[in-house]
Amino acid sequence: MKRTLAACCAAHFLVDFACAFLAFRCLDRSGSLPALLLAYNFCAFAVQMPLGLLADRWDRDGLLAAVGALTTALAFGLTHFPWLAAVLAGLGNAAFHVGAGLETLSVSRGKAGPLGVFVSPGAVGLFCGTALGKGETFPAWGAAMALVLIAALLLLTKQPRPRCGESAPLSLRALGLPLLGLLAVVALRSWVGMGLTFDWKTGVWAWLLVLALAAGKAAGGYAADRFGFRRTAAASLLLAAALYPLSPGSPALGVTAVFLFNMTMPLTLWASARLLPSARGFAFGLLTFGLFLGFLPAAFGRTLSAPMAAVWALVSLALLLPGLGKAVEP
Numbered sequence: 001m002k003r004t005l006a007a008c009c010a011a012h013f014l015v016d017f018a019c020a021f022l023a024f025r026c027l028d029r030s031g032s033l034p035a036l037l038l039a040y041n042f043c044a045f046a047v048q049m050p051l052g053l054l055a056d057r058w059d060r061d062g063l064l065a066a067v068g069a070l071t072t073a074l075a076f077g078l079t080h081f082p083w084l085a086a087v088l089a090g091l092g093n094a095a096f097h098v099g100a101g102l103e104t105l106s107v108s109r110g111k112a113g114p115l116g117v118f119v120s121p122g123a124v125g126l127f128c129g130t131a132l133g134k135g136e137t138f139p140a141w142g143a144a145m146a147l148v149l150i151a152a153l154l155l156l157t158k159q160p161r162p163r164c165g166e167s168a169p170l171s172l173r174a175l176g177l178p179l180l181g182l183l184a185v186v187a188l189r190s191w192v193g194m195g196l197t198f199d200w201k202t203g204v205w206a207w208l209l210v211l212a213l214a215a216g217k218a219a220g221g222y223a224a225d226r227f228g229f230r231r232t233a234a235a236s237l238l239l240a241a242a243l244y245p246l247s248p249g250s251p252a253l254g255v256t257a258v259f260l261f262n263m264t265m266p267l268t269l270w271a272s273a274r275l276l277p278s279a280r281g282f283a284f285g286l287l288t289f290g291l292f293l294g295f296l297p298a299a300f301g302r303t304l305s306a307p308m309a310a311v312w313a314l315v316s317l318a319l320l321l322p323g324l325g326k327a328v329e330p
Contacts, residue, residue: 001107005114007157008100011069011150013121015096018072018143019044019089020129025140026079027086028133036086038299043090044097045292051098052285056278061102066151068096073147076140094288100154101284105273112229116221116266120214127210178323179275179283182268183290185316185323190294192261192312195304200251208251212259220263221270229267229324236263237317244310261313264320271327 019040027036055064071092075085101118108114132138193213201209216236224232240260247254272283304312 001109001114004103004107004157005117007150007153008065008104008118009121011065011096011100011154012118013125014143014146014150015069015072015093016122016125017129018076018147019093020126021133021138021140021143022072022075022079022085022089022129024130024133026076027082030082032082034299036082039083040086040090040093041292041295041299043087044093045288045295047091047094048098048288049282049285051094052102052281052283053279055098055102055281061099061106062154062157063099065096065099065103066154068092068094068099069147069151069154071095073144073151076144079140097288098281098284101269102281105269105280105284112221112224112266112270114221115269116218119265119269120218123210123214123217127206178326179272179286181319182272182275182323183286183293185264185268185320186287186290187293188312188316188319189261189265190291191297192294192304192309194295194298195302196306196309197303198248198251198254200254205251205255208255209258212255213262216259216262217265219259221266223263224267224270229271229328230321233264233267233317233320233324236260237313237320241310241313241317244313245307247309248306257309261309264316267324268320271323274327275323 023033023037023040027033030036051064055061058064069092072089073092075089075092078085078088104114104118129143198205198209220232220236223236237260240257243253243257243260247257268287269284272287273280276283
């Protein structure tokens, strides 16, 4: 399990790094970056849902992740066609996340901790890729070559894929409200993350903020495994709601609030897989569609105040608890 998880985590960092780097180094010069980012995000997040359905039938998760990394690398060779490069990078990102996410689910042995570890490097990769993409020091071919190497690593890292509960009957009608609640939680988390800005988010504090975001995702899964899923969700979101209104004037409190708010990320992934054990790829893709929904307000210039972030944290808790309750039922 450790080898597979390490490979998926390294690949997650590199794929997200490469996509952000591509956008700000190569696509920004086209003069249509906002529209290109909208197209990229649609392909990267909304397309994961149909890809997840295909992955459930194909059952080649490691290969799908490797193909995603290679497709993203191919986008670097097509930067003279910005729309094609954006679409390819988005599709590659989608394929990688579905494949690597399912691979992580397969070796997680029913725990949420590995899921949190897998999702956490993505935010750091996006941050680093954006920073280096806006500069001129790191070569574009270096990002493409790193993707090729990580694709080879994914293909060489093979683990048995235990299937648990896949013969269980699937009733979307019975699970509809819990699943929709999880989808809404992901959309709200995405919206808060993109719509809330801090004046102090510069220099060291910018780094601490993104590290807190990543660490919160990693810690949330292990906390849920240790203390219980509903307790972890309640404690993290209630504390985040209490701290968010104070965060504009205190970087330390803002960083802590972001850490706490993101602890529920692996909980939603774990719960969706438990609710749909025979369609985990679809469940994974459904939640990532929520990321795209949360991106849309920010894409059209909407911002969010810190008090409203606190309100959305409380709403997230109300939406999350029914899904977690259904998922933990024997």
